[in-house]
Amino acid sequence: MPVAAIQDLSVKENVLARVEAIEPAPDGHRVTLALAASTTGPEPSQLANMLFGNCSLQPDVTLEAVAFPEGYANAFAKPAFGIEGLRATVGARGRALTCTALKPQGSAIDRLARLAGDFARAGIDVIKDDHGLANQAFSPFETRVPQIQAAIEAANRETGGRTVYAPTFSGGWRALEHQIQVARDCGVGAALVAPMLVGLPALQELRQALRVPILAHPALGGASRIAPAVLFGQLFRLCGADAIIFPNHGGRFSYSRETCLAIAATARGPWPGVAPAMPVPAGGMSVERVPEMLNDFGNDVMLLIGGNLLAAGADLPARAREFVAAVHGGGRP
Amino acid sequence: MPVAAIQDLSVKENVLARVEAIEPAPDGHRVTLALAASTTGPEPSQLANMLFGNCSLQPDVTLEAVAFPEGYANAFAKPAFGIEGLRATVGARGRALTCTALKPQGSAIDRLARLAGDFARAGIDVIKDDHGLANQAFSPFETRVPQIQAAIEAANRETGGRTVYAPTFSGGWRALEHQIQVARDCGVGAALVAPMLVGLPALQELRQALRVPILAHPALGGASRIAPAVLFGQLFRLCGADAIIFPNHGGRFSYSRETCLAIAATARGPWPGVAPAMPVPAGGMSVERVPEMLNDFGNDVMLLIGGNLLAAGADLPARAREFVAAVHGGGRP
Numbered sequence: 001m002p003v004a005a006i007q008d009l010s011v012k013e014n015v016l017a018r019v020e021a022i023e024p025a026p027d028g029h030r031v032t033l034a035l036a037a038s039t040t041g042p043e044p045s046q047l048a049n050m051l052f053g054n055c056s057l058q059p060d061v062t063l064e065a066v067a068f069p070e071g072y073a074n075a076f077a078k079p080a081f082g083i084e085g086l087r088a089t090v091g092a093r094g095r096a097l098t099c100t101a102l103k104p105q106g107s108a109i110d111r112l113a114r115l116a117g118d119f120a121r122a123g124i125d126v127i128k129d130d131h132g133l134a135n136q137a138f139s140p141f142e143t144r145v146p147q148i149q150a151a152i153e154a155a156n157r158e159t160g161g162r163t164v165y166a167p168t169f170s171g172g173w174r175a176l177e178h179q180i181q182v183a184r185d186c187g188v189g190a191a192l193v194a195p196m197l198v199g200l201p202a203l204q205e206l207r208q209a210l211r212v213p214i215l216a217h218p219a220l221g222g223a224s225r226i227a228p229a230v231l232f233g234q235l236f237r238l239c240g241a242d243a244i245i246f247p248n249h250g251g252r253f254s255y256s257r258e259t260c261l262a263i264a265a266t267a268r269g270p271w272p273g274v275a276p277a278m279p280v281p282a283g284g285m286s287v288e289r290v291p292e293m294l295n296d297f298g299n300d301v302m303l304l305i306g307g308n309l310l311a312a313g314a315d316l317p318a319r320a321r322e323f324v325a326a327v328h329g330g331g332r333p
Numbered sequence: 334m335p336v337a338a339i340q341d342l343s344v345k346e347n348v349l350a351r352v353e354a355i356e357p358a359p360d361g362h363r364v365t366l367a368l369a370a371s372t373t374g375p376e377p378s379q380l381a382n383m384l385f386g387n388c389s390l391q392p393d394v395t396l397e398a399v400a401f402p403e404g405y406a407n408a409f410a411k412p413a414f415g416i417e418g419l420r421a422t423v424g425a426r427g428r429a430l431t432c433t434a435l436k437p438q439g440s441a442i443d444r445l446a447r448l449a450g451d452f453a454r455a456g457i458d459v460i461k462d463d464h465g466l467a468n469q470a471f472s473p474f475e476t477r478v479p480q481i482q483a484a485i486e487a488a489n490r491e492t493g494g495r496t497v498y499a500p501t502f503s504g505g506w507r508a509l510e511h512q513i514q515v516a517r518d519c520g521v522g523a524a525l526v527a528p529m530l531v532g533l534p535a536l537q538e539l540r541q542a543l544r545v546p547i548l549a550h551p552a553l554g555g556a557s558r559i560a561p562a563v564l565f566g567q568l569f570r571l572c573g574a575d576a577i578i579f580p581n582h583g584g585r586f587s588y589s590r591e592t593c594l595a596i597a598a599t600a601r602g603p604w605p606g607v608a609p610a611m612p613v614p615a616g617g618m619s620v621e622r623v624p625e626m627l628n629d630f631g632n633d634v635m636l637l638i639g640g641n642l643l644a645a646g647a648d649l650p651a652r653a654r655e656f657v658a659a660v661h662g663g664g665r666p
Contacts, residue, residue: 001436001437001463001639001640001643001644002640002643002644004644005640005643005644005645005646006437007444007646008439008440008441008444010439011437011438011439011440014439015437015438015439015471016437016439036439038439038469038470038471039438039439039465039469040469041467041468041469041503041504043467043468043503043504043505043508044504044505045467045503045504045505045527045530045531046467046468046469046503046504046530048530048553049464049465049467049503049527049530049552049553050465052553052555053464053465053527053530053552053553054552054580054585054586054616056529056552056553056554056555057551057552057554057555057580057586057588058586058587059587060587103334104334104339104344104348104349105344105348105372106341106343106344106347106348106349106369106371106372107341107344108341111340111341130334131382131386132372132382132383132386134374134376134378134379134382135374135376135379136371136372136373136374136379137371138348138371170374170376170378170379170382171374171376171377171378171379171534172376172377172378172506172532172534172535172537172538173505173506173509173510173534173535173538174538175376175534176506177506194378194382194386196389197378197379197381197382197386197532197533198378198532198534199505199530199531199532199533199534199535200530200532201504201505201506201508201531201532201535202505202506202532202534202535204505205505205506205507218390219382219386219387219389219390220381220382220385220386220389221389221390222385222389222390222555222558222559225555225558226555247387247390253387253390253391254391254392254393255390283387306334307334307335307338310334310335310338311334311335311337311338312338313338313340
């Protein structure tokens with residue numbers, strides 16, 4: 001609104017945003033704004049509104065970086081597990097973690113459960129649903145999830161492993177509450193959610209309702225307008241994601257290596273009172289790229305390879321074991 | 334996933350998306366994809382996932398248009414009121430509607446309530462919260478909303494008018510359920526929600542829980558990557574918005590006139606079984622532009638002018654009456 005129309009002096013002094021700096025930048029200007037923390041709720045939807053609500057509608061404005069005041073995160077959910085909790089859950093110390101995906105959409109539940117069993121027997125740490133496996137009639141959450149969880153538990157008993165399953169949580173709050181109940185009842189060990197599909201507040205409420213590590217998926221993140229390191233690394237982490245999936249460079253997507261390293265850096269960087277979240281590079285990765293990815297991201301990473309394992313067809317179990325061995329070996333041949 | 338890795342023939346035939354056409358376009362190519370409706374849930378988060386989930390992460394892909402199969406909308410909330418229901422709620426026939434906004438953030442509740450009373454006495458149809466008035470400590474929903482609603486009811490009793498109040502609904506499902514209860518208890522007559530802030534599924538669930546017209550706000554819509562007519566005109570309408578707020582051309586935002594007309598066209602265009610939604614051009618509009626806006630959008634429109642009225646200071650009541658008279662007069666001087 002017009003600043004001249006603000007009649008309340010305390011609004012002008014304590015609420016109105018301030019322009020702190022305007023600096024020339026290669027592609028325009030870098031503008032630093034100071035917002036009053038009191039305007040943000042403090043909760044995820046109003047925080048997003050203050051950071052990039054109306055600005056998202058401007059074609060030439062991007063949100064590049066956010067700094068939160070000390071203690072700001074305390075009102076938010078924050079990761080319950082973080083990197084250390086995720087390691088403890090799957091029993092993985094001193095090495096990178098492995099992750100794969102159940103797909104395609106439309107597969108019979110029996111087939112998905114067999115696939116999950118094969119992956120678990122190969123020793124993969126986290127088996128997630130493809131984020132396209134939601135709650136469709138061809139494999140409803142309430143029948144799919146218990147069956148896949150049972151297949152993974154059977155494989156764990158066979159191998160002594162601690163593989164966990166992360167099904168996709170989707171829909172509105174009634175649907176999510178039902179899914180939380182189903183997942184709890186059958187002992188599911190992790191969760192997958194795309195915060196921009198269900199809403200950033202729903203990530204936070206899932207985190208509060210579930211007692212398992214949460215993987216955040218970037219779908220609908222439209223991250224060319226909000227820097228991916230801000231949206232995925234900072235905001236998803238603030239609202240409770242324990243692991244941050246993002247499209248790694250050189251795959252099916254076109255993020256640069258620098259963008260990917262920046263996402264990993266914000267996901268696991270220091271933030272007082274907020275546990276580091278596990279970066280999960282993904283999106284068309286292959287077993288052959290394991291050494292390079294471990295070199296890029298180090299040990300505090302979970303590598304996600306889906307289609308490349310599935311493409312092995314009948315050799316899938318061997319290919320999955322190859323993936324696990326490459327990661328456990330630290331990428332050394 | 335690699336198509337070659339799909340082993341189930343029925344998935345290939347019934348679930349796999351098809352490329353229907355690839356045509357050259359001025360800025361690249363226009364690609365038409367056919368998705369299986371069964372993959373979309375049918376519910377808002379999974380629909381958004383299928384339409385633009387991973388694609389939103391591609392810098393050179395935009396979602397330009399969507400066509401739904403016959404009957405598809407039946408599984409969704411759809412507008413409960415639509416244009417006709419909104420007209421009936423405020424008692425406005427044969428003319429455009431008027432709307433204004435309470436702001437700024439941080440104002441004392443008393444001040445906002447007085448402002449609402451002034452606007453209602455001027456005969457404005459819908460008084461909405463600025464979408465930045467959420468549930469902050471300086472004006473919590475549960476104390477702000479009953480007080481503003483009371484001020485508007487008092488003004489209505491004075492004038493015989495039927496002005497309604499649309500407070501901002503924000504936060505996660507626990508917060509929304511509480512807000513729904515507060516709004517019902519004090520008889521609030523409309524609602525404002527930004528679906529991209531709270532999540533598209535929350536719009537649908539608000540629509541199902543509230544018995545009042547819902548105004549959808551575009552904040553965080555980042556609509557340069559999804560055509561605004563698709564996101565605001567089609568998806569918000571499908572999920573239950575009765576009125577669609579969007580930044581009109583020539584104001585604080587930079588949508589073209591064509592984009593704005595396209596939003597209005599999809600918001601109120603024919604869709605079997607789905608009531609038309611009221612287009613609400615906004616964003617830095619002025620009373621002087623009323624004739625031009627009525628000429629652009631016709632009578633089935635609600636004009637939203639906020640800051641331009643507030644800027645009148647002590648003359649606000651007169652300026653608000655001028656706005657109402659201009660709209661009731663059909664834009665004729």
